[in-house]
Amino acid sequence: MHLTRFTDYSIRVLLFLAVKGEERATIGEIAETFSISRNHLMKVVQELNQKGYLTAIRGKKGGLMLGRPPESITLGDLVRDTEHEMALVECFRDDNACIITPSCRLQPILNEALSAFLAVLDGYTLADLLEGHTSQLSRLMRIPTVPVND
């Protein structure tokens, strides 16, 4: 069982932007920090932009910024938005060919388990991922610390 790489990278991008705060970031910078493909990140950033999670500002002083405060981004919603297929097994899919589906209780049971999984994530926001760790994350991401009021 795993989440897609798309979700994994989406969380990393938003975490990076949250740590950067008011400063704008570039895709190149995020790709380099996490040693991940720039092309893959482009698609992630584009979709996060479309869904309002981040803002891409054009121009010389442009770059990426969080589109909403980290406290308002729940991990449950983020996972629902970035996992394009929540089909736990074949009978959840449109092309399902399992012949016992009409009388099988697996799907409602798995749906109940999935709801419990997402309910836990609904209890956390992007801000919770940072809480008390912003300076360590900033160091690990090699983001220069900007003194307050500087």
Add this chain to the structure above:
Amino acid sequence: MHLTRFTDYSIRVLLFLAVKGEERATIGEIAETFSISRNHLMKVVQELNQKGYLTAIRGKKGGLMLGRPPESITLGDLVRDTEHEMALVECFRDDNACIITPSCRLQPILNEALSAFLAVLDGYTLADLLEGHTSQLSRLMRIPTVPVND
């Protein structure tokens, strides 16, 4: 997010055996019922046998039978046993290269969500998948109904 095909097929095999009850089943019969690859099923059956979920009896009157009563097979344990990798994102894996892992709170939060998912499945057994639906499942699986005491 999805479970592996291995888990999906494991559940189908055990459901088939549960519906068959005292009668022995063959891999060919299960493969045909679900229109799935015989080779893939061989591996599934082998592992379910090793783990005691089913018994393979050799010989002319041989075949496959459930290794334990359906009431004693919890779906949580079955998923834990058949999902070979519960690595929700990269930082769960041995080859993790995400540089922020030491200060990132994602892993404990995802572990909490995963526990909630499995806790729901721990509340159900293979018998619950059948409950009240054995005759419909038997018809869908094209298993001839054996009259009681016959």
